Amino acid sequence: xxxxxxxGGGLVQAGASLRLSCTASGRTFxxxxxxxxxxxxxxxxxxxxxxxxxxxxxxxxxSVLGRFTISRDSARNTGFLQMDSLKPEDTAVYxxxxxxxxxxxxxxxxxxxxxxxxxxxxxSS
Numbered sequence: 001x002x003x004x005x006x007x008g009g010g011l012v013q014a015g016a017s018l019r020l021s022c023t024a025s026g027r028t029f030x031x032x033x034x035x036x037x038x039x040x041x042x043x044x045x046x047x048x049x050x051x052x053x054x055x056x057x058x059x060x061x062x063s064v065l066g067r068f069t070i071s072r073d074s075a076r077n078t079g080f081l082q083m084d085s086l087k088p089e090d091t092a093v094y095x096x097x098x099x100x101x102x103x104x105x106x107x108x109x110x111x112x113x114x115x116x117x118x119x120x121x122x123x124s125s
Contacts, residue, residue: 001026001028001114002024002025002026002028002029002032002098002113002114003024003025003026003114004022004023004024004096004097004098004114004115004116005022005023005024005116005117006020006021006022006094006095006096006116006117006118006119007020007021007023007119008020008021008119009094009119009120009121010120010121010122011122011123011124012086012121012122012123012124013123013124013125014086014087014088014123014124014125015085015086016086016123017082017083017084017085017086018083018086018121019080019081019082019083020036020080020081020083020094020096020119020121021078021079021080022034022036022078022079022080022081022096022116023077023078024077024078024079024098025077026077028101029074029077029098030053030074030077031053031101031102032053032098032099032100032101032103032114033050033051033052033053033098033099033103033104033105034050034051034053034070034072034079034096034097034098034099034105035047035048035049035050035051035070035096035097035098035105035111035112036048036049036050036070036079036081036094036095036096036097037094037095037097037109038090038092038093038094038095038121039092039093039095039118040091040092040093043092045095045109046061047061047107047108047109048060048061048064048068048081048094049061049064049068049069049070049081050070050105050106050107051070051071051072051079051105052104052105053072053074056071056072058070058071059107061107063089064083064090067083067084067085067086068081068082068083068084069081069082069084070082079096081094081096083121086121086123087123088123088124088125089123090121090123091121091122091123092121093118093119093120093121094118094119094120094121095115095116095117095118096115096116097109097112097114097115097116098112098113098114099111099112099113099114100113
């Protein structure tokens, strides 16, 4: 079992940066892949970024490529999403997610077994 807690959201102006953290409890976190998703009001939850436990391979949604960076510190059971050059369209609740141990991260929510409660990111113009 893995429990996830996000932090680091807030209200910023366009062009600013935020760093989201995802702290995991449970012994199996290091064996999971993880991802970040977001959900804006009235919209479906969408993929933002994912990182694999093996090799640290990461990939991103086109809308955030070059602006966001996903990383993880498995020794500290923590994942991160560095968000730079934020835009108003980045406004959403951001969720971190983890797969079952041994599973591979994808862009699809169905891949992920464990979810955090979300943290609000609001970008003003």
